[in-house]
Amino acid sequence: MLHSTDRPRFGDKQNSAFFETYLPRLLEARDRSGLTEMIGGIEAVMITVEPGNALEYIAELALMTPYHYLVTLDSPKHLTHVLRIDMNAPDILLREVKDPGYSDIFRSLNDLYPVGARRPHSRYLGEILLTSNRHEVVAQQQEREFRFFPIGQLAELDLPLNVSLSKPSPYTQNMVGYMERAADGIRVYQHGECVILDSAQAAYERGKEMQERIGIKDLILPIDHLATRVYSQNREAALLEYLALSSYYYWGSYDIGDQNSSTNVTKNVRGVPESASPAKVFTANNHPYCVNHLDKLPSPTETFVRNYGPRLHHMALAVKDGQHDGKESIDIVVEAITAQGKGFLLDTVGSREEGLKQIFSSASDFSALIIEYVQRFGDFQGFFARDNVALLTFAAGLEEGVREAS
16 A cells, blocks of 8 residues: 655645644545555646637747647537657647637636636646546545536536546636546547647647757656645645645645745655656745735735636746756756747756756746746755745746736
8 A cells, every 4th residue: 555644744834733633634544545546647737728829839838848749639619739748748638719709617717817817718727647447536536525527517618528527626726637548558538539730730840840950859858847826825725635636745845935935845656757747836825915015025926826816827847957068958948948039037046056947937928827947956856945946936926917917
């Protein structure tokens, strides 16, 4: 049996007595029930963009990530473009709404927030997790009061019918899905007609040709972590909820006092590399915005949530460790992509002595998501250094959708 409570704890964030009481109880109950054994890593991440934005986003991802265009699933209300690296890394399911006037629960979540409403269809939907017994996992989770879309609603929402999807979280507004496949099987999504679109293939080839031409093709590695931003009061609940739905464990939390924020990390209990099952990171204000006028502290995290809603903030991709002509790989990648017109928030932060270097891109014009690049040096296993994460949190506050008054 896998054990989820015997892992070392990192960080300095002080959690509540409630969290420290329920965390071991939740993980021990999950282990005993068999859920930890039955639930595997992240198989896919789901993103929806505005009509007409998918092709340019495919080109952008082809340039900035190792992903390849595989196929398009043509269903009644969406085109779902499947992007894949290989069977060892999660897929990206990039959904494009066909009708700009289409409305569903996901658009309704965007409409609640002033900046989110400007791109009513653009949002990160959540992760699909591998499971050895989908129906047993769902049955157990329903007994624990987690709610799932019935198959009729999945069809109405135009989502894959071989994936069981939880309803959006009240804390993160993301979903968690479960799907089965054989250990040596390929991922298949029961969703629409499989076609290879010439336009999508051309956009992908344009991005990949640029990636190869500027010399970064072999430097960018798969997704390292996925970072969601939530309201301050929901930090601990969001962590416990994700741990209950997944086979992840609590790695630890760091307090970033000068940015009025904390960064909280969960990782796959099996110890697989993040390239196979990315870490899940949750960032939240230390204090809610309603008392912020008293202490006059910066509040980039909660301002983001108030403008966009609780949602994924960025996807972090690892960069191969190494140097060329005295430059670190991450600086080579950033300089090359910047020369193609893609902006970044501040410069790279960190150093070989600190263990890693990191940087945020500006938010995508097509998905509103930020790409983070992270290069770890040697055997460094952490996700950030204290100075790094403070600077990155500050940089995130410079993003246009956060700076705008609402």
